[in-house]
Amino acid sequence: MTEFFRRGLLGAGATLLAAPALVRDAMAQPRWPARPVQMICPWAAGGGTDAVVRIIASLLEKDLGQPFNVVNRTGGSGVVGHAAIASANPDGHTLGMITAEICMLHWQGLTELTYRNYTPLGLMNNDPPGIQVNASAPYQNVGQLAEAIKASRPGQFKASGTGQGGIWHLALAGWLLALGLPAGHVRWVPSNGAAPAMQDLVAGGLDFTTNSVVEARAMLDAGRARSLAVMSGERLGAFPNIPTLKEAMGIDYSSGAWRGIAAPLNIPAAARTAMNAALDRVFKSQDYIDFMNARGFGLLYADSAGFGRHLEQADTSLGDAMKAAGLART
CATH class of the missing domain: 3.40.190.150 (Bordetella uptake gene, domain 1)
Known part of the structure; x- marks a missing residue:
């Protein structure tokens, strides 16, 4: 037996001996997800x-x-x-x-x-935010709401859509700054999400919300709320009748x-x-x-x-x- 052949047999034997270990290692790898x-x-x-x-x-x-x-x-x-x-x-x-x-x-x-x-x-x-009001609110467009906010005293108007300092709160702050008003001119009422905020709106506890139009859809479809504008560069495909802020007010602001x-x-x-x-x-x-x-x-x-x-x-x-x-x- 040549030295080359002998080494080959030894190498093959080592591989065969190692094979079960390799199989065990592969089988030991946990499957994911292994449970709910x-x-x-x-x-x-x-x-x-x-x-x-x-x-x-x-x-x-x-x-x-x-x-x-x-x-x-x-x-x-x-x-x-x-x-x-x-x-x-x-x-x-x-x-x-x-x-x-x-x-x-x-x-x-x-x-x-x-x-x-x-x-x-x-x-x-x-998702971009919209500006929603109660269906019985006197504002027929976002410009009328903006004028009423400008004429109000600080904190007189109340809005919500999420928690304090949340994304919809920041959307409101950005809109107010674009209107030339302090970010805190409208009082923000914190909520645990858009759904409870919309419920508060239709119950009369808020003047408007700045959550997404999607989150307001149930109340919009029920005729209990109206969306005046969307803070987006273009109209939403699912809500083509809602104008952008730029269309409605000439304000190029989106969130x-x-x-x-x-x-x-x-x-x-x-x-x-x-x-x-x-x-x-x-x-x-x-x-x-x-x-x-x-x-x-x-x-x-x-x-x-x-x-x-x-x-x-x-x-x-x-x-x-x-x-x-x-x-x-x-």
């Missing part, structure tokens, strides 16, 4: 964030073969739910939907949480709220890889597109890396805007 996944929503049931996270959860369930259960964790202007996502067991079985507020809350001093406390998985949606799926830091690579691929499939699915278009939700997607870049940019731009509006404390 909890999806945390930081805002109230019935609002826009709740609707978007629920359609995503239902489609992920079909795609990945495990239940994706949505749990609403509200309170603290969004801090409670966002904190629950960040502090969850990083095994990949607790995820959640983070919203634009995560790039705002720390500027207000409400939490130390920032976008850096999450593993971004996918940006799934962006928006985005939503994306994220996880705690240091989740398993298998979970991150699987979710990236699954969210891409969800976003491109006809079920998701039809759901979002039927309800007027804006379609905007970015993968894990793109969502991470978006978060960094949003944190800077929203922080600058809040400082300009006097809403930042840090």
Whole structure:
């Protein structure tokens, strides 16, 4: 037997001996998801964030073969739910939907949480705000409402749509600044989301709201509220009769709220890889597109890396805007 042949046999034997170990190692890799996944929503049931996270959860369930259960964790202007996502067991079985507020809350001093406390998985949606009034309000257009606000004393008008310093609050502040008024001229009434704000509006507790038109749709369709304008560069496809601020008032001002799926830091690579691929499939699915278009939700997607870049940019731009509006404390 030649030395070359002998070494070849030894090498083959070592490989055969190692094969069972390699198989065991492969089989030991945990399958993800291995059990039901909890999806945390930081805002109230019935609002826009709740609707978007629920359609995503239902489609992920079909795609990945495990239940994706949505749990609403509200309170603290969004801090409670966002904190629950960040502090969850990083095994990949607790995820959640983070919203634009995560790039705002720390500027207000409400939490130390920032976008850096999450593993971004996918940006799934962006919506501009509208200006809604009670159906019995005397304002037939947004210009009339603006004139009434200008003629009012500070704090006389009340508005809502989300928590103190939230994205819809910032949308109001930006509009007031564009009107030449102080950002705090209208009193902001904090709420745990758009749904309770719209209920307060139709009950007579508010003068107007600045949440998205989608979130106001139930009250609009019921004839209990009217949307006077949308803070967007163009009219919304699902609401073509609502003018933009630029059309109605000549004010070139726009804003928006985005939503994306994220996880705690240091989740398993298998979970991150699987979710990236699954969210891409969800976003491109006809079920998701039809759901979002039927309800007027804006379609905007970015993968894990793109969502991470978006978060960094949003944190800077929203922080600058809040400082300009006097809403930042840090």
